[in-house]
Each structure stands twice: as structure tokens, then as C-alpha cells.
Amino acid sequence: MCTKLLGTNGDEIFKQIFKEFNKTEDDLQECINIMREWAKTQLHFPEIPNDRILRFVILYNKFSIETSKQKLDMYYTMKSLMPEVYSLHPLSPDMILQSKITYCVPLPKVTSDCKRIIYSQLNPNYGPEVFVHEKYFIHVHHMMEVIVQEDNCFSFHFIFDCAGLKAGHLPKFSPMVLRKASILLEKVYSNRVASVYMINFHPFMETLLNNIILPTLSPKIRERVRVHKGTNVLFETFGKSRMPKDVGGEELSLAELNDLLLKKFEQYKDRFNKIRTMRVDESLRPEKLVNDDILGYYGNFRKIAVD
DSSP: OOOSTTOOOHHHHHHHHHHHHTOOHHHHHHHHHHHHHHHHTOTTSSSOOOHHHHHHHHHHTTTOHHHHHHHHHHHHHHHHHOHHHHSSOTTSHHHHHHHHHEEEEEOSSOOTTSOEEEEEEEOTTSOGGGOOHHHHHHHHHHHHHHHHHHOOOOOEEEEEEGGGOOGGGGGGOOHHHHHHHHHHHHHTTTTOEEEEEEESOOGGGHHHIIIIIHHHSOHHHHTTEEEOSSSHHHHHHHOGGGSBGGGTOSBOOHHHHHHHHHHHHHHTHHHHHHHHTOOOOGGGOSSOOOOBTTTBGGGOGGGOOOO
16 A cells, blocks of 8 residues: 555656657656756746656657647646636635545556556535535646646546535536636646546436536547446456555545645645746737637637537
């Protein structure tokens, strides 16, 4: 059993990375150096990114410098386009409570091909009346920021355990919140999702899945959604040792893993303080933010329509 939230064998992960992308450690360092020098010329950025952020965009974009530049720009620009997402601190009382209402944690042990598993479940000890979909989305974003800062994995599996889901939750799911999540997934995290598993799936969720969730996902992600009534598929696919106690696995429980995540939020308290007010200065942007089929005219996110 692992007591470290983001437990990884760095040597094994980078061995897998370099094999998959046909790169070397020197190639990675060269990319980091190029990105660092380029970032210094982007005066609209609110900071010079550290090497962890640069490594994240390089790995998530398969060592493509040009794509990494675009995603790094989006990493900062989204903070201006979605201020409602970035202004809440994960250690505020409201968000600490949210982390307990809707667990969403990275599992410590990576898969055999060095992908991170993210496990999410509505805590059955809380009812639908306290569930706020947008705050759940913001909590997931906070967790992803920790992954950006610490994790060397370059892709992830997302497991949504529906065991705690009740019919009363369904009206609280917002198409706009799902749309925002889809945009961040594509524009910042490059759709680096290996799979999405919905387990303990209830028949009453079919309308939510088919009419609200799936239409907001990109075709690439939509094809990777797997729906299962039970949990056996998790043991068959990922192994019992990686799964939390809650579903009969051998890893820490979701509550225990959430406590470790809260400690990570405490560790990065100053970082989240900074992010709350971090905004790009559009007057200093070298080139205007181009029109975008998702973001709209010069990134006017609020013009997005939800079909």
C-alpha cells in the first residue's frame, strides 16, 4: 500500500516516455530550454513558468514545440477566460467540504504503461442537496494543477464511480459546466485521456450520459468512454493493487487519499494564492489571440453556445 499520493518510479516513467516518443533525456532538456527562452518573450504571461510546467506541456504535447507553445499560452489565458474557475482556493472551507462531497483523487500507483489513474466518486454520506456541479469541476481543476506541478505521467485514465449517484443529482448536472471541462481538457490538457470508465452505472443515468455528457465531449474522448454496471472491469484492466479499498482494492480508501490531496493543496498554498489573481495582459500579447472554433472571437468564452 502506498502512502504517497503521486507515487511514481521516475526512471521507469521516463524510460517509457523516451521509448514511446523516440526521444532522450537530452531531447527533453533541449525542449525545456527552448520553451523557457520563448516564454521570456511572451510579455503578456503573468510569470516565467518553472521547469515543471514546461515539462508538463512538452510531455502532454508529445515533444512538439509549436503545440507546446500554444498549450502553455492557453494554460495562462484560460485564467482570464474562466476567472470563476480560478478564483476559488482549494483550501477555502467551501472547497474543502466539496472535496469530501465529491471525491476526485489521483491513485498512487501508475499503470504498467505509466499512465495516471484518476478516481472520482460522489460520497454516499452526502445527499444531492449539497452537490454543486461547478464546484466539483473546480475541485477537479485544483487536483489537475497538482498533477501539472508534480506528476511525470503524460496521459491518464479517468474513473467515475456512480455508486453514490442518486436520481436527485441528475438535475444538478450542467451542460455549460461540462462544456467548460471539455474546453479545458482540449485546450490545456491536450485531450490526454486514455480512457473514461463509468462504473456502477445506473440505468437512470442513460439520459444524462446520452443527452448531456457525451455531446459535450470531443469525438476522440467520446470513443474512449466505457460503461459498466459493476467494478470487476477495474481489477481486470488495472489490477487490484491499484484500486481503492472502497471497491475492494488494496490501495488507501478514497477518504484517505483525499486527505493526502488536501495536504498537497496545503503544500501548494502559495501557488494557488497566486493563481487566484493570475491573468494575462492582452495589451502586451505579441500577436492577437486568433479566432477559435471553440473559444470564439478572440477568446470570448461567454459567447459559447451549448446545443
